[in-house]
Amino acid sequence: MFSRKKRVLIEIILVFCFVFAIIIGVAIGLAIATTKNIQATEKIGEYQPALPSQVLDRNGELITEIFADEKREIISIDELPKHLIYALITREDQKFFEHHGFSVRGTLRAAWNVLMGNYFSGGSTITQQVAGQLYADRTKITLRRKLRELWYALQLERSLTKNQILELYLNREYFGHNTYGVEAASQFYFGHSARDVTLAEAVMLVIQLANPARYSPIKYPERVKKLQYEVLQQMVNLGYVTKEEANLSFQKFWNEYDPTRSNIASAYFENESKAPYFSEFVRQQLEEMLYGSLDINRDGFIIHTTLDLDYQRAAREIMDKGLKKVNETYQANTQQRLSFVDKQFVPLVDILALSFDIPEIRAVNAQQLKNGMDDFEKNIAPVLDVLALMFDSEEINFIANMAHAQKAQEAKKTTVEGALITIDNNTGHILAMIGGSDFTVTKLNRATQAKVMPGSSFKPLYYSAAISSKKLTEATLIYDAPVVFWNEDGTPYTPSNYMGRWEGPVLAWYALAHSMNVPSLKVLDMIGFDTAINRASRLLGITDPEQIRKTFPRKYPLGLGIIGIAPIQMARAFATFANEGKEVEPLAITYVEDRRGNIILEPEKELRASQKREGENIQILSPQSAYIMVDMLKRVVKSGTLAWSRTTANDFDGMPMAGKTGTTQNWSDAWTVGFSPYMTTAIWFGFDLPGNSLGINQTGATAAGPLWAEYMKKIHEDLPIKNFQKPDSGLTEVKVCRKSGLLPTEECSEGTVDLFFLSGTEPRRFCDLHSFEKKRDEQLMERLKRAILTEDINIDYRLPEIEENILEEYRLDSELEESLKSSMDGNPLLD
Template identity: 60%
Template sequence: MIRSRKRRIQAQIIMALTILCSLVVGFSTGFVLSQTFNTDIKGDLTNFEPALPTQILDCNGELITEIFSDEKRDIVPITKLPKTLILALISREDLTFFQHHGFSFRGTARAAWNVLTGSYFSGGSTLTQQVAGRYYADRTDISIFRKLKELWYAFQLERDLTKYEILELYANDMYFGHNAYGVEAASRFYFGHSAEELTVAESAILVIQLASPALYSPINHPERARSRQKDVLDQMVANGFTTREEAEVSFQNYWNNYDFSRSNIASAYFDNESKAPYFSEYVRIKLNDMLYGAVDINKDGYIVHTTLDLGYQRIADEIMSKAFVDVNEKYRTLKGKRLSIADDVYVPIADLLALTFNLEDMKVAGAKQKKAAVDSFYTNFQPPLEALSLLFGSNDIMSVARFAGTKESSRIKKNFIEGALISMDHRNGHILAMVGGSDFETKQYNRAVDAKVQPGSSIKPLYYSAAISSGKFTPATRLYDGPIVFYDDMGNSYQPLNYLGTWDGSVLLRYALATSMNVPSLQVLEGVGFETAIDRISKLLGMEDRKEDRVLFPRSYPLGLGVTSVAPINMVQAFSTFPNHGKRIEPIAITQVLDRNGNTILEPEKERLREMQKNRGKDLQIMSPQAAYIMVSLLQSTVEFGTLRWRRINVGGFDGMPMAGKTGTTQNWGDAWTVGFSPYITTAVWLGFDTPGNSLGREITGATAAGPIWAEYMKKVHAGLEPKEFERPSGIVTVRVCAESGMLPTKLCDHTIEEVFIAGTEPKQLCPIHSFEQERDKELVGNLQDILTIEDFNVDTSDSLFDSSTLPDINFSDDGSGGNDTPDYNPLLE
């Protein structure tokens, strides 16, 4: 009896509310009509632009990533959405959607009934009203006026749009939780696939997010979501929208494959992963610079076509990921061996001297024990401290653990070898691949672009090119490799050493560059002069505006061994000039930017070309095509017989593709480089430390560490390209010269080679070395005959006592270095 009376009262309340609602609607319609009489619904919706992410595409149209701030949204036509999603939506939100004209008395009454009876909460608004409220009203305003305004626009929507157009607006605009707006973004976030592939159970999960994603998130509250999902599936079965069997099977499949380990702080924003994170961030910064103040790339839905080739990027990522592991493991092993030798040999001697002569500063044992204690703390005590702090909630314990963690992080940072790889098509400047470090998520520092590190010996070809352009030097110029003291204009002396302090004596320029000799290289620098060399270096690096910076480009001989600061992108630009016939080519990442409607708003590549043609003209030609070709030929020798020879051999050759390049290792072996190119692509690889002053060790050099990475990458990315030779311009002559003097050979020259020259710079004189040696030998023999007067001592004068054929020749097939490039300095001089 009591229950029946309660229901009767509830029914009366509902009836009263419905009548009151009708009266309010009737009295207020005129007022609202006066406010919205001239509303153009179609026009308003056409001009309405929901927030869309900016899509970054590679050169083949493949999605690299999306840029957005707080809203992740993708538009999908209603015709591509599965029927199960629409049926789940109307089952949960508006069962009479296809029958009403914007307002449902039944839906309003049902919502009131559910509230009064304590059933699940549901709104009384139709889908049309929800769309109207989102587009035309402030839904945070809880007032009758807002409801009336929302109702009026719902009627207009029903008048001007079809039911499916209203559904499309709803599905693409509503919030589904975790920063996902619209069913496409929500489906990809929650399930990892397009909304076009939604199952019945997945559709049910999505529609319950519309009521309250905070309450029913399957990530944060899986059990609660499971229960509400089951209610929706039961409703769909009751309404005849699906069968009981289909609903049960879909439900079980969903939860059997559910990932309960997924982070509860997941969101579409944080889950957004880039297939090329360093490149994506580089593009984002460039976009902001291009469109500064005019647009919001996080919401305006641009389509950005870039130069990146995701095929090349995957190869680069794979090779660099492995290299980071291998080179750091090698570094730790070698460092351990060095420390072991020091402990076993030098520590006892130092301690003995300290005790004998009472020299406190020389005591090592105490420092060694202290270091061992610190290492033990990091390894054995820090993890338990962190666990205890969490268990007991002690801030004091946590402070100790965090302090220790900070110290350890700093120590790891100082001793972890980082690196970068950047690859570019030197024919057009397109950046094809970019790796800026080992871990983008931890530190978004793009070493490929932003690093300021020393290039070491890889800088040598830059001023060698100035020497070739001057006509004073050719590949056959004879240089001297031996102890020499150089003096700059200020009278400062500088005496470089080669690797292990060995000398080769007389060498030709080609051999000196291929094997990275220091003294001959500085002779070349001295020959062209600092100002000419710096002018060429700065132009090639794209840093011409800073050539007067005497800190960056010191007028001293260490510059010739790489004492300056560059980024890998600068080195790629510099080396790309050689295979590009001496023309400047600047790296470019973005080719075209479209708005959400497909209209072109930016074409950076075309704009750049027009600007270059208009304003720069001859400035683009840094060196003549002939000088550039000579540099290409010289750098091919590095791969053929110089410091990259073993890298070529180790990858099994380059399948007929010509390659050229240069290695580099800096002071104290702090940075390792390889920069090189084919007729198609230029690539730079750098390895080193983020914290300056640390040493890789003599075993980790440009040739032994960066070289293998460069060789493997170049081998793989050229696998599908047709081999072709570097283009040879007119004005190049090939001349046979003496391999020892570089001059025209005589019949006395036993070892000759073919060499290339810019026409007019080829040698004109005959080699004097061997004829001089012959005359010298004859004179020596004559002198000996005069001295040796013993009657029975016979001297055979038919042959020279000094056969020049027995003298060592320059070996152009193997430099004997085993792939190690010459370091820039002897650290003993530092």
């Protein structure tokens, strides 16, 4: 073992060698730096700090920022107040403007600490800190790292000005709470730009650079308050500010300090999106477009989107109100049903349980269990959460997580959710998107990802195919009566209408406007499954043959919307009608810029080029057929299932509207999908898990319809009124008898209606239904008169015999006659 004197001598020699090595290294570095531009200079120009990507709406308003762990905003040194620079120099490097990249005293002190095995700090200049961040691993406490920092610090000083080094430093350094760079830090801590920081705020920011975990003003206000005062006094001593300025700023800072802010706050968690479901939709799409070559969280993209935040705010307000009302009504309906069950059946069940000694089925036991679970969730689960956090116990964590999982699963069954999406009819731009009640609870975007049944709102899709085939017109007479349809597998299907009512012969436009099931299924039967599925899949944007096969069952319930699709698909289908039959592809991103303003992606330009290459293939149905569908759906709003909603919206202040409601079996889903000449909106209410009912009083017409109408009126307030585009040729408008659909005569006592027809399909016969009825009535009256004049009054109540040629014109076809002989109960799908 060495004696104490020898050990000291050895340490002195080592220090001397180290200092000598530094001097030689510096000298060599200076020599090389003056003669050769090395790799560091090249890297400096290439350096790009991590930046969040900004998502902008179509008017340039910020929707949100996307970042992983570094919240940063770049700001120029010229934009920062001088007292911020002075505070930084005072705290971190008082000789910054005098040295050439390193401090001899600081370097020697750092070397001594390394030799002694101590952590060294405070020995690096600002330039060395930047060099260390860029070119060295600052987590390693070695002489090699220190020499590397020193070398690159010299290169930085040679390549950059002092102000450029400060700008690099202030935009790169970590300021705590997931904020990187002085601008992001100022926004997080003080709620305003670093351009506007006060003297005391500037000092508070630079204090974070040394140890943000220890000196956080949110976590440790008293600790950092003392240090802040000391730094301010240092600035006074250095002549940067007066004592009065320092004291006034200090007092003002703490007088306005908010002590209530959560001590776990961070920029990541406080990054609130104004449209969270849309922002996540955009993020997912962009990641697919980038193919992993770039990082949306760090590369600082400017993402220009189609969203309109004014429409989005209106949508959020409408859906919040709607979800609240629909859930309250659902709860009231549920309570009413439970009260009925408790009153009628609970006593009987309890008697059976006691009589046969089966305690497990006692209703009182079930109620006690439910009450116990409710009490656990309300009073015990929150305590478990706190205990789990305090003691990090796996057992407590397991119990708490199980309790929350059970509650979440139950909520999916008993909480009404909803979705709304608005798209531009011509461009497909997504203008508003609501994917559910709360993005923080579940990120499932029901507007784009949910597969829910559209009910009767699906009917217009195959009606349009029937119109295009010329087998159906608005004036086609269809008999609404009980009927049996036979599926391809030989099974019967017997639908019925709302409340089991039948209306007899009705025109096609009326059947659609009032969402009559049997006439609609006869339209489906008229064109066949292949034609209906082909049209529906194209309108919904489903192109994969296997997906088409899975989505559309070849059974008659298909005609009543028993398929799984998303609201965005229904919106694009209806927008096609308003877009003169041309395909509408929903679009969220118009173009993307990199941090320098260079356009790197243009999804909209690519889409338009693709549509141009497709040519006539994007024409799903002719403009004439599309206009007839618009006319039929306008009648839904005027006199059908959306008539009441139209009234509540004051007739949309004159703006033409068209749409369709939909309600699925057992009132599980409620829809309204409708459009103006400008845009289309789909609204859906229902449950995340099947098997529940909104209630008989919550249909598409009553739950979704009024909200759709209120929202559409709101977003059209500043738009000029215009009509739907009508083709110049190929259409014929004809006035027909409202009852028969034929050309009217003076005997058509029930009025007339103006309908549109594909040219050549318009009616050419005059209505003789009313003349037939008149002749029948006249013959009956004549027989009654003759009977009354006879001595023995003998009235024959049988219908008079009608001439064979008159009967022949009104004889039902054999299929309809057979269908009228069948009368089987079916479950209604309501609107």
